[in-house]
Amino acid sequence: xxxxxxxxxxxxxxxxxxxxxxxxxxxxxxxxxxxxxxxxxxxxxxxxxxxxxxxxxxxxxxxxxxxxxxxxxxxxxxxxxxxxxxxxxxxxxxxxxxxxxxxxxxxxxxxxxxxxxxxxxxxxxxxxxxxxxxxxxxxxxxxxxxxxxxxxxxxxxxxxxxxxxxxxxxxxxxxxxxxxxxxxxxxxxxxxxxxxxxxxxxxxxxxxxxxxxxxxxxxxxxxxxxxxxxxxxxxxxxxxxxxxxxxxxxxxxxxxxxxxxxxxxxxxxxxxxxxxxxxxxxxxxxxxxxxxxxxxxxxxxxxxxxxxxxxxxx
Numbered sequence: 001x002x003x004x005x006x007x008x009x010x011x012x013x014x015x016x017x018x019x020x021x022x023x024x025x026x027x028x029x030x031x032x033x034x035x036x037x038x039x040x041x042x043x044x045x046x047x048x049x050x051x052x053x054x055x056x057x058x059x060x061x062x063x064x065x066x067x068x069x070x071x072x073x074x075x076x077x078x079x080x081x082x083x084x085x086x087x088x089x090x091x092x093x094x095x096x097x098x099x100x101x102x103x104x105x106x107x108x109x110x111x112x113x114x115x116x117x118x119x120x121x122x123x124x125x126x127x128x129x130x131x132x133x134x135x136x137x138x139x140x141x142x143x144x145x146x147x148x149x150x151x152x153x154x155x156x157x158x159x160x161x162x163x164x165x166x167x168x169x170x171x172x173x174x175x176x177x178x179x180x181x182x183x184x185x186x187x188x189x190x191x192x193x194x195x196x197x198x199x200x201x202x203x204x205x206x207x208x209x210x211x212x213x214x215x216x217x218x219x220x221x222x223x224x225x226x227x228x229x230x231x232x233x234x235x236x237x238x239x240x241x242x243x244x245x246x247x248x249x250x251x252x253x254x255x256x257x258x259x260x261x262x263x264x265x266x267x268x269x270x271x272x273x274x275x276x277x278x279x280x281x282x283x284x285x286x287x288x289x290x291x292x293x294x295x296x297x298x299x300x301x302x303x304x305x306x307x308x309x310x311x312x313x314x
Contacts, residue, residue, distance in 0.1 A: 088147030094154035186210035230296030
């Protein structure tokens with residue numbers, strides 16, 4: 001489905017930012033469009049059948065990778081919960097394998113997760129014993145009782161991101177915090193990689209935010225931005241390695257595909273790991289420099305409600 005208006009501000013003043021961005025699963029090409037009014041970027045067209053772009057092993061990391069991600073998630077959760085200061089209620093939209101939600105539960109929080117399919121939700125319920133609901137956020141009672149609502153690398157997957165943000169306003173407690181983590185299309189890494197940037201990932205990533213466009217989107221639905229950070233040890237250095245490999249090799253995201261189990265071990269994978277070993281220190285240096293200049297590949301927004309729910313619904 002072709003898009004002629006900006007999903008955020010409905011402007012028709014749209015330019016082409018990237019004319020041919022490849023999907024690393026199917027090889028299909030997509031455009032990345034940029035709204036000249038609010039600077040929001042989005043993938044075009046939106047496929048009618050998204051299932052072909054999500055292979056069975058998509059994001060199905062092995063035990064080693066999952067163990068590393070669990071360490072990073074626990075660190076983030078520890079920082080977030082300290083901001084609240086007491087155990088409370090948390091809603092994670094798009095909880096995936098449940099590793100982050102499990103970290104909340106370990107810290108005494110009452111957890112609710114949302115996943116798009118019943119099969120994934122049931123797997124998380126049965127393996128981790130977490131409270132996970134299948135479907136959309138509309139399946140969660142519309143009451144402002146969550147102390148934390150987390151959208152960790154989720155908002156970019158939605159073609160209409162304002163809709164989910166509006167629903168979050170209705171479910172966030174008066175003194176609660178919204179955590180949004182997304183890729184930064186205004187980052188140094190994005191500019192270096194262009195169509196081959198690892199975190200671009202069309203068409204799974206529909207929405208591509210820069211700091212100013214995400215701030216505007218949050219304000220539009222009733223949030224105040226409380227804090228913005230650009231530090232991501234789990235994604236930024238790897239993004240530099242994979243993006244550089246993408247520009248060298250003719251098979252995009254080869255390390256990502258291997259870690260997901262989509263790509264089998266072969267000579268190119270072996271050479272890619274050798275390159276990664278050489279590149280890791282430069283990648284860390286580039287990442288830390290980009291964080292200092294607020295040009296990191298990922299960004300985390302912490303927001304609060306700025307208006308009363310009664311005022312918003314009038």
